[in-house]
Amino acid sequence: MFNGFVLVSLVLCLAASTMWVSSYRLPKTWLITSRPDRAMFASSKNGELRFWEQKILQPVPLGLVVKLQTPDVGVVTSADGSSAVTNYWMTGPLIAEQYGMSSDVRPGAFSINGQHSQFVLLRRQLLLPWWPLPFVSALPIVFAIAMWAVRRRRTKVGHCAACYYNLTGNVSGVCPECGKPIASKA
């Protein structure tokens, strides 16, 4: 009854439930990858799981590299890495709060050596609600319990657990219909 599949789904269900609840109490944001001009983030916040990618579109002044380190703060350096952390900010609307895949562009700006520069940030995201995940991951457990209950009921009323053949008066210990050994009623 407790095979590996059910155990895995139990672990997933517990993990998803914990993440769902803690997304309200302890919202988190993670930086997954950060390459020049592009970064991937994930967050668990207010019952929602979000993955998104931010990419700097042109124009970025020649010889500068913008590295995104948090969703709202980046580091601008020269291409050879010699300078410099500067101010960096975003303006414009937040990304659409809709479930599934979506994308938007936000204008942004930074200053380096007293010079202001503008750029456009492309964001693509996948937004999912946490609540279905514990339920979906629990389905194999519900299925296993239902199968166990059906089998138990069949054997209790004197039928084969596998094919429901009536075993009244059977002495061989094997179902004559499907050949399965008969479970003891103990």
Ligand SMILES: [Zn+2]
């Ligand atoms: Zn049978």
